[in-house]
Amino acid sequence: MKFSTRSTYGLRAMINLAQNWQKGSIPLSAIAKNENISLGYLERIFAVLKKAKLVKSEKGASGGYVLSSSPGDIDVYSIINALDGEASSFHCMDEGGKVYCNEKCECSVEPALLKISQAISAALKNIKLKDLI
């Protein structure tokens, strides 16, 4: 289970923003250069992060992105969940955690997969950006 580059890039960028939090808006071009990530790709990643209300943007010269709340209030789960879909869920599990592997599914594995899912979510929710600086 590897994280996609999308998640990885997103996380690295968010950590970058957290490190420069007091400096106000940071343009993506700076982050792209810092982290050696393609600017165009990073733009689309930030479109998602913005939609998830994890960052705010300011247009125009000297604009850029800022965290929408303090590094202590944003957890890793939210970031990964926004970028790679429902974090720690399984192929045969829908958004609510319901398993649908069989038609007549009184599926014996449902509680098992759910348990694993929740363990990972809990672990990620417990890590805040502040802890990663």
Place this chain on the structure above:
Amino acid sequence: MKFSTRSTYGLRAMINLAQNWQKGSIPLSAIAKNENISLGYLERIFAVLKKAKLVKSEKGASGGYVLSSSPGDIDVYSIINALDGEASSFHCMDEGGKVYCNEKCECSVEPALLKISQAISAALKNIKLKDLI
């Protein structure tokens, strides 16, 4: 971060084996039918699980697969790690946990990604097959 069907199928099959542990070898055809998974695909999944020494096989009629140790001794981390590569690692992180996003990488995110990686691994190592029956 979704688990691939490979991991999901593998987990479901392993849970199935754990449930039938006392019955000895179970043929893949039974699991495939039970779990509604394509037999050919399941065969390749079990080739990996066997290589990782998580299951043992017996050829021939009335053969099949058994867990290599008791359901209390096999954890979810081992299964997912075998099937989907180093569990909870990142795009820019090699097997040892070293980050290589930049050439001149005294990379500031390395400890961060490592911390996340380890949190997930720990959560998964803590769940045994026995806990999922």
Place this chain on the structure above:
DNA sequence: AGAATACCAACTAATTTAGTAGGATATATG
């Protein structure tokens, strides 16, 4: 002998991923 099983390799269609290209819109600053 025959059936059931593990084991193995090659091929394929579909999807996802990561990245590129080219622009439109907004805004701070000289």
Place this chain on the structure above:
DNA sequence: CATATATCCTACTAAATTAGTTGGTATTCT
């Protein structure tokens, strides 16, 4: 006001991965 610097938006593409199929071979129980 002009310009540079941003976000924002859409479409395209090459590469990789994924899930699955097919057609076998080797082994062993009955």
